[in-house]
Amino acid sequence: xxxxxxxxxxxxxxxxxxxxxxxxxxxxxxxxxxxxxxxxxxxxxxxxxxxxxxxxxxxxxxxxxxxxxxxxxxxxxxxxxxxxxxxxxxxxxxxxxxxxxxxxxxxxxxxxxxxxxxxxxxxxxxxxxxxxxxxxxxxx
Ligand code: MC0
Numbered sequence: 179x180x181x182x183x184x185x186x187x188x189x190x191x192x193x194x195x196x197x198x199x200x201x202x203x204x205x206x207x208x209x210x211x212x213x214x215x216x217x218x219x220x221x222x223x224x225x226x227x228x229x230x231x232x233x234x235x236x237x238x239x240x241x242x243x244x245x246x247x248x249x250x251x252x253x254x255x256x257x258x259x260x261x262x263x264x265x266x267x268x269x270x271x272x273x274x275x276x277x278x279x280x281x282x283x284x285x286x287x288x289x290x291x292x293x294x295x296x297x298x299x300x301x302x303x304x305x306x307x308x309x310x311x312x313x314x315x316x317x318x
Pocket of ligand 1: 187214217219221237239247248250251254260261263284290291292295297299301302303307308309311
């Protein structure tokens with residue numbers, strides 16, 4: 179089902195400071211910046227590597243407000259890994275297969291994600307504590 183690790187989502191308090199940290203420490207480059215009102219985040223994608231089945235990124239996430247998924251996560255757990263995004267060929271097909279295994283879907287239908295992707299989240303309580311995202315890139 180999974181083609182690649184598409185991205186690791188990391189929650190941070192200050193996007194610009196954290197981008198600078200990743201650039202200066204690891205030499206990564208920002209390839210996209212977006213505000214996603216629906217998800218309540220301001221985010222940057224930093225390219226890590228290209229693979230046969232697509233690219234992988236670090237996604238830095240700053241909440242737009244405290245009362246958002248990332249805002250609540252920061253208040254409860256502090257900065258760190260927020261979710262893992264896996265590349266899939268077709269989110270709708272993957273969701274149907276996963277739902278059939280009894281795993282709670284946060285999104286029953288795909289939503290708009292970074293860089294034109296279709297995305298859907300699975301509940302962390304049903305994935306051994308890991309908030310898991312399915313990502314169908316536009317060029318899949
Ligand atoms: C919360 N929990 C997590 C978690 N967030 N566990 C692991 N990883 C996370 N990121 C746990 C809490 O510790 C708590 O466990 C329980 O889930 C309920 O947490 P809550 O703070 O009361 O929050 P809820 O229930 O209101 O919401 C949690 C839920 C939500 C995962 C359903 O955050 C959500 O819908 N997330 C999906 C959307 C999202 O994260 N968007 C931001 C990234 P205990 O044991 O204490 O009860 S958007 C994005 O990344 C896009 C732009 C993209 O990739 O393209």
